[in-house]
Amino acid sequence: MDGLRRHKSMFLLPGLLTLFLIIIFPLLFTIRVSLSGWNVSNPRMDFIGGANYAAMLHDSRFWASITRLILLAGGTVLIQYVIGFGMALLVWREARGRRFWRVLFLVPMMTTPVVMAAIWQTIFHESLGPANDLLGMLGLTKIPWLTESGPALVALMTVEVWQWTPFMFLLLLAGLLSLPKEPFMAAAIDGASTWRTFWKVTFPLMAPVSVAAIIIRLIEASKLSDSVYVLTSGGPGSSTETPGYYLYIQGLRDQQTGYGGAMSLTYLVLMIVTLTVVAALLTRAFKLKGDS
Amino acid sequence: MRSRLYPVFKYTVIALWACFVAGPFFWAMTTSFKNANAVQGGPTYIPWVQYKPTLTGWRNIFGGAGGIDVIDPFINSAIVTIAASAISLALGSLAAYALSRYRFKLGFIKNSDIVFFFVSQRIMPPVVLVIPFFYLLQWGGLLDSIPGLVIVTVALLLPIAVWVMVDFFNGIPREIDEMAMLDGCPPFQTFVRAILPNSLPGLTVAAMFCAVFGWNDFFFAFRLTFTEVQTLPQAVVALNSSIPPWWTLSAAALFGVAPLILLALWVERLLSKGNLSGAVR
């Protein structure tokens, strides 16, 4: 369309520029500060080269948190996907009760994660909380939820699954409802069993939605830190620390600004690379399945 | 091969999940009416039967002794969320319209790259931005203030607004734009008079996402505001870090998520009335 150059920019620039400014200056600042020795006793922007990065390579706590995050994020997203898909499959053919499901699943997803995490902390209290009470009622032994690292991780994952499975459910349900009917009719005519129908028809057709849902959830899950702060404070010890949380400790609470900056950037770059690779792999893997 | 047990299986699973979902809410609800006696000896669930309910918790959150005042934080949260959402929606819709209708080419950067730039901001962990934001806001005298928090929240919400609206605008036929232009509308008027009125479903969905993500932000509020301004999530969590009475905490938590639950119910109503068709992929 002619004569529209001015208008193009007028539309795009306000938003683009705003975001650019809000993001780019902090990013540049972080890059610069990561090359300085700014900390609590030396609040100055000096220059120490790559010393922070060198120190970071030996920081086992940092790398432990990265590994932990990969497991936590991957694990919770997988669980959310399986449960969410499972429940969506149970429900999608029902015409009645639709509103009930929607409300049921919409509510947890929209509540404030930190606030609910505070509630969960009371639930997981070893002696005074309903979690162990329930286990007791079922005849199982009580679990030291927040005082031992294994159970603490489970508690953390439970909170995440509770909060975000609804997201998966809603997205996958919408996807299921928009599938064409023909392949299913064909499968029924061919006498395919439920299991076969799922693997050969439903799952491949849902590939695009599945991939999108998983990627979105992975992106959000990779930032995990608020729930950790409230539920376990990274503990016991540092066994439930995620990079987001550890960075908060180092960079903010202990004011190791320079060092925190170096770790932040590394964390960011690692996440970008990992998520891009995972996204590419997922897309390819699902595309292959969809060709059957 | 559906056995007769299938419905039983199905409804059991659903019932279990429903209990899992509702559990924390009920627990919080019950606990908010307790006092020390009801908590000390172990978890109790049913009021009047297992413990004596009191209103202490609820009184505390409205400025009672040993508690906090939730009204102020609530108002702050509301102002920040509404302001940041409005700004993000406005700027985001404009940008999304441009990305949907016009072809950009700066060197090798195309439309899809620009959209990717916007959307990929969601990958940015807040912790990476928080320290610079701290110094920036301090330099601008905006630390511990509502405007400062609003600016920072826009960084969170703008990508979401753009993501939703680009998709939505792509679904509106270009012919409508052309028709409006032929009818005498320059591009901005075309946007305002012909496209926006048709965009209500998309705007609603975008507004919802913005409202939820904006209200639920804890990290930025936590690190960038202190005494003057507190948002609701902040206030609730602050209760948690001291040794709070569980009843105050529960009452505060319920109060904190109540607006969102109401929003969820309203959204569900919109969905069932089909008002949001075309916006939800």
Added chain:
Amino acid sequence: MNLSVTDLCLTVDGVDHLKNVTATFRPGRLHTVIGRTMAGKTTLLRALAGLQKVDSGSLTRAGADFLKTPVWRRDTAMVYQQFINYPHLNVFGNVAFPLKRAGLSRDEIQRRVRQSLASVGLADFEKRKPSQLSGGQQQRVAMARALARGTGILLLDEPLANLDYKLREQLRDEFKALFSDQGDTIVIYTTTEPAEAMMLGDVVLVMHEGRILQTGTPQEVFERPATTTVASIINDPPMNIFAGRLEGGQVTVAGFQATHVSAHLADQPDGAYQFGLRATDVSLASSGVEGEVTFVEISGSETFVHVVVGETPFVVQIEGIHDVALGDLVKLRLRPDRLFAFDEQGTLVRTPSYALASVEGC
């Protein structure tokens, strides 16, 4: 205030959408552009409206460079093939939209909208929304909106193509009446149907593969098609074009003697030609060139018989419904006094004598 197009060219991915398009559109005339699908008709309209950029050429209106004028100032209204209305406005609002943009007074807007709606037969539909209307009604709303403005240029891109047959006929008649008194408006109407083009147009432009092949009154284009392509396009079913020879007073087709040479071809030199004969001028007879029936189409009250003579295809249009079987061997009688003669490149050499004597195009 003519709209002059000179050498408009547009090539996309190696395909010519517009090639040296030159034409003059005059106020008060209804110009129809006839061409097959993908001939470039829509591209041309969009270029005139400013919705499509062109590679080269000029477009002027009353002397001013139209190409530089932005879309919203081109004083142009357009009706699309797919019924486009503003979904969020009711019928009244739809028709009033451009008038509001133009800043007319409320009373004036009311008057014009009511008048416009009445002229398309939708007087009682003001409050309805487009989604509540049928296809034909939606298209009428679009037309009402285009008319109410009273723009200097009115473009219609196959507006009746998406409507069913009966509705199309009805609207076509209404249309003719509607646009006959549009005063100084330049009306340009595209279609793929020759009958429609000739019935509606004061001026017909034949377009093919991005080029304007011929411009003229309906009669001129019909009686004196400039090339075999035009002849093919402007007839439905397409004119039978076949290679043949004039030899010793006979017209031969595929080696067979087809018919004797009629008076109007008498002074043409012997040699190879391309001949043209309308489907109605060929008939099944007891003697003539022999061919085999390859296809029979019954449509309405006519039968179209597709015959192959040697390797040359013919289409014969016969009134009434006839029982002709596939594979039948039939004899074709070609009316000698209806033969068009084109040279080997396809340019018109001779028209049958009933056609107009040569007349200069507009």
